[in-house]
Amino acid sequence: MIMHSCSSYLVKAIGLTQALLALLVHGAKSFIHTRPDGFVIDTFRGGDFNDLGAWHGPGEGMPFDGGDGYIRLFPVNADQNYHTQLSSSCFDLRPYNYMYLHIAFAGTDKFSISLNQNNKQCDPGLSPYPETWDTVEASRYAISRYPLQNDIYVPISHFKIDLSRVVSVSFNGFYSDDILTLFRVEVLPDIPDDVSIPEKLPSGTMVLKCKRPNSFAFGIDDGEPYLAQHLMAILKEEGILVTFFVVGRGLESLESNFTQVYREMLSLGHQVALHSYTHPKMEGLRTIEQIDDEIVQSIDVMKHFLGIESRYFRPPYGIVGARTRERLAYFIDDPYIVNWSVDIADWLYANSSMPEMQLKSFEHDVKRGGDLVVMHYLSPSTVSYFRDAIRLARETGKQIMRVDQCMEDPDAPPLHKQTPYKLSLDPESSSEPLEES
Numbered sequence: 001m002i003m004h005s006c007s008s009y010l011v012k013a014i015g016l017t018q019a020l021l022a023l024l025v026h027g028a029k030s031f032i033h034t035r036p037d038g039f040v041i042d043t044f045r046g047g048d049f050n051d052l053g054a055w056h057g058p059g060e061g062m063p064f065d066g067g068d069g070y071i072r073l074f075p076v077n078a079d080q081n082y083h084t085q086l087s088s089s090c091f092d093l094r095p096y097n098y099m100y101l102h103i104a105f106a107g108t109d110k111f112s113i114s115l116n117q118n119n120k121q122c123d124p125g126l127s128p129y130p131e132t133w134d135t136v137e138a139s140r141y142a143i144s145r146y147p148l149q150n151d152i153y154v155p156i157s158h159f160k161i162d163l164s165r166v167v168s169v170s171f172n173g174f175y176s177d178d179i180l181t182l183f184r185v186e187v188l189p190d191i192p193d194d195v196s197i198p199e200k201l202p203s204g205t206m207v208l209k210c211k212r213p214n215s216f217a218f219g220i221d222d223g224e225p226y227l228a229q230h231l232m233a234i235l236k237e238e239g240i241l242v243t244f245f246v247v248g249r250g251l252e253s254l255e256s257n258f259t260q261v262y263r264e265m266l267s268l269g270h271q272v273a274l275h276s277y278t279h280p281k282m283e284g285l286r287t288i289e290q291i292d293d294e295i296v297q298s299i300d301v302m303k304h305f306l307g308i309e310s311r312y313f314r315p316p317y318g319i320v321g322a323r324t325r326e327r328l329a330y331f332i333d334d335p336y337i338v339n340w341s342v343d344i345a346d347w348l349y350a351n352s353s354m355p356e357m358q359l360k361s362f363e364h365d366v367k368r369g370g371d372l373v374v375m376h377y378l379s380p381s382t383v384s385y386f387r388d389a390i391r392l393a394r395e396t397g398k399q400i401m402r403v404d405q406c407m408e409d410p411d412a413p414p415l416h417k418q419t420p421y422k423l424s425l426d427p428e429s430s431s432e433p434l435e436e437s
């Protein structure tokens with residue numbers, strides 16, 4: 001990739017590009033009278049707002065600097081991102097669904113481009129926000145046309161989201177520390193004749209909330225074996241089923257006893273699903289082979305030690321980009337990539353001086369409509385707040401169930417078989433020890 005640092009040179013290059021683009025757009029217009037024009041989203045003229053008057057800016061601490069007509073991103077981490085919004089509520093992109101997202105850039109093409117879909121209420125104050133997104137690999141669509149600038153043209157139709165509720169374009173999933181400079185983001189009705197568009201690769205269904213009305217699901221990730229019995233006792237007593245996302249290497253480790261733990265969870269009716277093999281930031285892995293290893297080995301371990309398969313996958317740290325999603329879709333038929341809309345924030349507070357903030361974070365997200373949880377059982381404090389979390393979830397009137405059930409998966413066990421029951425009223429179960437940690 002071409003790199004440069006001379007900004008006056010850049011400005012000239014941008015000026016030239018804009019003239020060429022104007023020519024292109026104008027040229028296209030004269031041939032196709034019935035089509036609406038595209039529109040410019042961002043030319044990075046400085047400040048917090050783009051050409052549409054909507055917000056643009058970095059996420060997860062992405063280092064950046066900018067000038068008049070460009071922004072430079074210095075990614076150091078796969079979860080960093082940069083968003084440029086079409087609207088903070090909902091932008092209807094349907095009239096443009098046959099057009100192209102055009103990005104003029106320089107530097108690395110080792111990143112993903114996402115089109116983000118807002119929640120049904122088009123409300124940034126609700127959770128999740130955004131509700132979902134679809135993603136493509138920049139490198140598959142990038143072409144070099146000018147000495148100092150590359151272009152990306154992605155058909156809007158390659159983003160499988162609800163186009164009536166678009167909130168932003170984002171740049172994420174960086175798997176290189178190289179700099180990315182963005183000059184222009186826009187929607188164009190046509191592309192240059194010599195540009196060929198790659199086929200759209202399937203990228204799995206990305207979910208952050210339940211589909212079934214009035215449902216609520218706990219997705220529980222990594223844990224400490226010594227807390228498993230305590231957690232299981234709570235689950236039994238509360239009479240709820242949950243989904244465990246399990247790291248393959250933990251499952252195969254003999255010292256951890258996790259195989260026994262999850263066999264028991266399965267026998268009690270809980271769902272057990274995939275959470276990678278070694279828990280890396282998968283999208284940040286440099287090669288496709290490394291990503292494939294994480295997926296294939298986690299599938300193999302689950303089959304070998306538990307005798308099950310799952311098409312539900314929770315990405316470690318919630319980090320996904322186009323490559324992870326595409327490889328999941330390659331190995332797993334119709335995968336569900338399960339992030340969350342309720343974060344108990346145990347990763348932040350469990351071992352802090354304010355462990356009670358876990359419950360506050362949980363409540364905060366539940367009140368905003370979140371219904372799909374991320375939590376762990378790595379700390380006694382998180383487990384000690386679990387009953388309260390269940391109570392808060394029940395107070396919404398929603399029914400607690402496994403993730404596959406809340407997704408209305410036809411292969412999920414039927415709901416009526418696990419109508420909420422109170423095992424605590426059953427004398428046999430009350431004799432069971434509640435705490436064995």
Ligand SMILES: [Zn+2]
Pocket residue numbers: 221222275279316317
């Ligand atoms: Zn995890």
